[in-house]
Amino acid sequence: MAEKNALYKWFDERVDLVNLEKFLRHKTVPYHRHSLWYYVGGMCLYLFIVQVITGILLLLYYKPTAEAAYESVQYIMTEVPFGWLIRSIHSYAANLFIGFVFLHMFSVFLMKGYRKPREITWITGALLLFLAMGFGFSGYLLPWNQLAYLATNVGTNFAVMVPFVGKWVLEFLRGGTEVTGATLTRFFGFHVAVLPGIATALLGAHLLFVQRQGMSVPISIEKEINAGKAKRLEIPFFPNFLYRDVVGWSLAFGLIILLSSLFPWELGEKADILKPAPPHVKPEWFFVFMYQTLKYVPKAVGVFGFAIAGGIWVLLPFFDSKSNRGEFNRLYTIIGIAAVVYMVVFTIIGYVAPGE
Amino acid sequence: MRNLTAIFLTILFASIGSASARESSCISCHLSHDWVADTTIAADFISGDIHRNMGLDCSDCHGGDSRKGFKEGDPELAMNPARGYKAPPNRAGIPNFCARCHSDIEYMKKYNPKLPTDQLKLYRTSVHGKQLYGKNDTKVAVCTDCHGIHKILPSGDSRSKVYHNNIPGTCKSCHSDPGHMRGYKYKGKPIPTDQFDEYSKSIHGILVLEKGDNAAPSCNNCHGNHGATPPNLASVSAACGECHASNRDFFNNSPHKEAWKEMGYPECEQCHDNHYIHPSSDEMLGVAAGSLCLECHDDDSKGYMAASLMKASIDSLKAALEISEATVREAEVKGVEGGQARFDLGAAKDNLTRVRAVVHTFDPKQVTEITSAGIKTAEEVQLTAKAALGDIKTRQIGLGVSLIFILFFVVALLRKIRQVDKKTDFTVGDH
Amino acid sequence: MADEKIPRRDAINYLLGAGIGALGAATLYPIARYIIPPPASGSGTSSVSAGKVGELKPNEGKIFKFGNAPGILILKPGGDPASALSYAAFTAVCTHLNCTVQYRTDIKEIWCACHNGHFDLNGKVISGPPPEALREFRVAIKGDEIFVSSEEA
Ligand code: HEM
Numbered sequence: 053m054a055e056k057n058a059l060y061k062w063f064d065e066r067v068d069l070v071n072l073e074k075f076l077r078h079k080t081v082p083y084h085r086h087s088l089w090y091y092v093g094g095m096c097l098y099l100f101i102v103q104v105i106t107g108i109l110l111l112l113y114y115k116p117t118a119e120a121a122y123e124s125v126q127y128i129m130t131e132v133p134f135g136w137l138i139r140s141i142h143s144y145a146a147n148l149f150i151g152f153v154f155l156h157m158f159s160v161f162l163m164k165g166y167r168k169p170r171e172i173t174w175i176t177g178a179l180l181l182f183l184a185m186g187f188g189f190s191g192y193l194l195p196w197n198q199l200a201y202l203a204t205n206v207g208t209n210f211a212v213m214v215p216f217v218g219k220w221v222l223e224f225l226r227g228g229t230e231v232t233g234a235t236l237t238r239f240f241g242f243h244v245a246v247l248p249g250i251a252t253a254l255l256g257a258h259l260l261f262v263q264r265q266g267m268s269v270p271i272s273i274e275k276e277i278n279a280g281k282a283k284r285l286e287i288p289f290f291p292n293f294l295y296r297d298v299v300g301w302s303l304a305f306g307l308i309i310l311l312s313s314l315f316p317w318e319l320g321e322k323a324d325i326l327k328p329a330p331p332h333v334k335p336e337w338f339f340v341f342m343y344q345t346l347k348y349v350p351k352a353v354g355v356f357g358f359a360i361a362g363g364i365w366v367l368l369p370f371f372d373s374k375s376n377r378g379e380f381n382r383l384y385t386i387i388g389i390a391a392v393v394y395m396v397v398f399t400i401i402g403y404v405a406p407g408e
Numbered sequence: 409m410r411n412l413t414a415i416f417l418t419i420l421f422a423s424i425g426s427a428s429a430r431e432s433s434c435i436s437c438h439l440s441h442d443w444v445a446d447t448t449i450a451a452d453f454i455s456g457d458i459h460r461n462m463g464l465d466c467s468d469c470h471g472g473d474s475r476k477g478f479k480e481g482d483p484e485l486a487m488n489p490a491r492g493y494k495a496p497p498n499r500a501g502i503p504n505f506c507a508r509c510h511s512d513i514e515y516m517k518k519y520n521p522k523l524p525t526d527q528l529k530l531y532r533t534s535v536h537g538k539q540l541y542g543k544n545d546t547k548v549a550v551c552t553d554c555h556g557i558h559k560i561l562p563s564g565d566s567r568s569k570v571y572h573n574n575i576p577g578t579c580k581s582c583h584s585d586p587g588h589m590r591g592y593k594y595k596g597k598p599i600p601t602d603q604f605d606e607y608s609k610s611i612h613g614i615l616v617l618e619k620g621d622n623a624a625p626s627c628n629n630c631h632g633n634h635g636a637t638p639p640n641l642a643s644v645s646a647a648c649g650e651c652h653a654s655n656r657d658f659f660n661n662s663p664h665k666e667a668w669k670e671m672g673y674p675e676c677e678q679c680h681d682n683h684y685i686h687p688s689s690d691e692m693l694g695v696a697a698g699s700l701c702l703e704c705h706d707d708d709s710k711g712y713m714a715a716s717l718m719k720a721s722i723d724s725l726k727a728a729l730e731i732s733e734a735t736v737r738e739a740e741v742k743g744v745e746g747g748q749a750r751f752d753l754g755a756a757k758d759n760l761t762r763v764r765a766v767v768h769t770f771d772p773k774q775v776t777e778i779t780s781a782g783i784k785t786a787e788e789v790q791l792t793a794k795a796a797l798g799d800i801k802t803r804q805i806g807l808g809v810s811l812i813f814i815l816f817f818v819v820a821l822l823r824k825i826r827q828v829d830k831k832t833d834f835t836v837g838d839h
Numbered sequence: 840m841a842d843e844k845i846p847r848r849d850a851i852n853y854l855l856g857a858g859i860g861a862l863g864a865a866t867l868y869p870i871a872r873y874i875i876p877p878p879a880s881g882s883g884t885s886s887v888s889a890g891k892v893g894e895l896k897p898n899e900g901k902i903f904k905f906g907n908a909p910g911i912l913i914l915k916p917g918g919d920p921a922s923a924l925s926y927a928a929f930t931a932v933c934t935h936l937n938c939t940v941q942y943r944t945d946i947k948e949i950w951c952a953c954h955n956g957h958f959d960l961n962g963k964v965i966s967g968p969p970p971e972a973l974r975e976f977r978v979a980i981k982g983d984e985i986f987v988s989s990e991e992a
Pocket residue numbers: 089090091092093094095096097098100153154156157160165166170173174175176177178179180181184255258262266267268269
């Protein structure tokens with residue numbers, strides 16, 4: 053930006069753009085052979101924003117009642133110009149978002165990015181993962197089609213496993229004892245108000261910490277640098293890093309519109325509460341590994357196990373004292389890889405294994 | 409002679425208050441075990457009998473003086489032959505007993521101007537009446553068998569044995585009893601006793617007996633009620649035609665009408681049967697095994713060709729509808745079709761319903777006219793649904809343009825990155 | 840000569856600017872089109888526009904789309920086209936076997952061609968096989984648009 057134009061000056065006089073620019077120029081991101089993973093979090097952020105924008109657009113025509121939901125989505129898909137595109141983008145980007153959040157989490161895990169002093173970044177991130185799954189679960193029901201209706205039935209049913217207050221939690225989720233129009237309205241509220249509110253707050257905290265602390269460098273790289281085997285390199289966030297981010301975002305956007313145009317997201321059949329459930333109801337793909345696991349272990353044990361595991365996962369930085377001391381912790385790397393393998397394998401089994 | 413005073417009093421009392429509140433010495437005694445062993449007659453009469461509700465009293469049918477007797481403790485004062493008291497009629501006398509009033513137009517008008525007064529006349533023409541009066545056979549139905557004796561309810565009351573939906577059960581009580589029906593013959597053959605069972609399997613029976621639909625026919629719609637007889641050939645189809653009017657009209661203008669008449673075949677019944685109206689199917693038509701056409705039409709006759717042609721055209725309409733429906737469904741599930749196709753498909757489906765009526769013309773030309781119209785619509789609908797599925801070109805053009813834009817942008821950005829990277833020193837501490 | 844004057848850096852900036860512009864337009868166009876409501880009167884089947892005032896003359900009827908099923912709108916004989924009271928609207932699905940009924944100007948009745956079912960202008964069965972009356976819709980006029988709603992009148 054050689055010649056600052058009038059507009060720049062106008063703003064500069066008011067909000068001190070020069071300072072901001074200086075700040076951006078001084079922000080850097082470590083540059084080494086694993087730095088590709090640093091772009092994944094940004095991708096999550098981008099997809100989150102895509103969801104917010106397309107979600108708001110869908111709200112213009114969507115009607116959250118059992119009588120009108122399916123019809124309104126059908127209307128969006130067939131009558132509103134580019135409605136099919138907006139809805140398909142929202143659906144594909146949602147799945148991509150969750151996929152990237154997982155990827156982000158595991159890459160951070162394997163690079164031990166959670167280690168001291170980034171515990172809070174990890175915790176807010178882990179909570180964001182649960183929120184993302186909540187977004188997926190609540191959004192899935194909104195078109196009020198048969199598949200989603202059945203999946204929601206099965207999914208919410210796990211709530212009764214919660215000790216002591218299970219029945220209450222179930223009714224809280226369903227807005228009654230059964231999945232009905234009341235559930236739809238409730239899920240709508242979760243999906244467009246409760247979850248976005250919490251997510252924005254958590255995301256703000258998450259990004260604030262990332263910003264304050266900068267990105268961590270993996271222990272292995274750190275060691276190489278300390279041993280003098282590698283040089284410490286950094287890439288300026290602006291513009292070098294951000295430009296690379298934008299390349300990724302553009303490619304992701306291309307992929308999303310490609311899928312949306314060639315394979316518009318399906319609508320399915322309208323939910324019919326009276327229709328008997330087909331034998332093999334599957335939840336959305338990111339729940340399948342849990343769903344499949346629950347087929348092999350007693351349900352109560354399984355649900356309890358996942359709750360414990362989830363809790364430990366959130367608080368993980370506090371357990372890995374070795375990494376916190378800056379030493380390489382092979383055990384945790386193995387745990388991380390095992391977790392990924394477990395989830396991938398059980399997801400695949402869930403899709404290829406014949407139903408019970 | 410009817411007691412004019414009674415009528416006067418009746419009307420007077422009816423206008424003052426509830427008719428059943430009237431004092432009647434007949435009822436007072438007949439309700440009391442001090443006087444009679446069986447109190448049901450009076451109890452029945454005061455619990456909803458239409459005559460009682462209309463303000464009539466025992467003496468209006470039985471004669472005597474209903475105001476006297478109870479207080480005096482002397483039944484003879486009430487059941488006084490001098491005041492017109494007559495002993496109750498025997499079975500054979502019942503129709504005439506009821507007809508004293510029910511055949512009197514002037515009298516009946518006062519109570520129910522809509523009620524016919526020809527019941528006895530009709531009864532005499534019925535098989536029941538002929539048996540009773542011609543052969544002194546008292547096993548046949550008389551008025552009270554269907555209507556009850558002292559608790560007679562109007563036919564519109566759903567508790568009545570002659571309420572539309574109760575009639576099959578009422579007829580059944582004799583006609584399904586082999587013991588009762590033994591010895592009776594129709595056209596030289598014993599009268600069967602399976603009519604009720606057959607009827608209850610038929611669509612009409614199911615509607616009347618199970619669904620409580622009183623628009624569907626009951627026994628009397630074909631056989632008549634007071635004039636109950638086996639209907640003759642023409643009158644059955646007339647009864648069917650009352651509701652199935654268009655089928656009747658189609659049939660009446662068809663070549664079968666005259667031909668079947670000559671051969672002494674019934675009309676509707678010939679294919680659809682009578683008490684057990686079979687659920688009709690398209691397989692009744694055509695030249696495959698099970699087709700009814702083959703019962704008369706030999707291979708390669710004109711009728712055979714017509715049957716084959718009509719069946720084929722209906723089959724192709726059904727096939728077209730099925731394919732179209734499947735495509736529309738797929739389009740809906742995929743979310744590319746929002747109802748217009750289904751709406752249009754409805755019009756094509758109308759053709760199938762219509763042609764199933766028009767087959768009764770037995771005219772391949774009229775049949776194929778409707779089926780081809782239906783096939784045409786179905787195909788058009790399928791094409792639009794397919795177009796929606798195969799996806800509108802504009803989507804792909806838009807996609808292509810957008811992808812080119814993205815690619816262009818990314819390439820430009822990559823060059824920009826290379827450019828800014830060149831000027832950047834990545835080693836720490838140099839910024 | 841332009842090549843020499845404009846440095847490479849500016850060329851890339853122009854390219855980049857063009858790319859942003861094109862991409863922005865390609866993104867904003869669908870969004871703008873999406874935001875403008877389509878002419879069809881919204882989703883949901885509880886009320887639809889069945890036609891315009893003046894479209895029907897007295898003693899005329901038309902079929903309109905009500906959800907995915909047909910409805911029939913009739914301007915009664917001698918009725919004032921501007922008054923909602925002059926119209927009658929029903930589901931056009933025959934209660935017998937679901938054929939679409941039509942208005943017969945000659946006999947001033949609703950008629951089903953499939954089996955000759957007749958309905959009066961209250962939807963009641965006059966003759967033929969239909970077992971039940973046609974369900975009636977409520978009619979209201981807003982501006983010059985005739986709205987039909989399935990809510991109880
Ligand atoms: C809504 C979903 C999320 C968004 C939008 C998001 C966004 C980001 C961004 C932009 C960064 C900086 C760039 C990067 O390291 O990739 C980041 C860093 C980080 N995120 Fe997330 N994140 C999300 C979910 C998660 C989850 C699920 C976790 C783990 C449970 C997590 C843990 C972390 C950690 C520990 C860092 C710091 C990494 C480091 O300093 O090396 N985040 N996040």
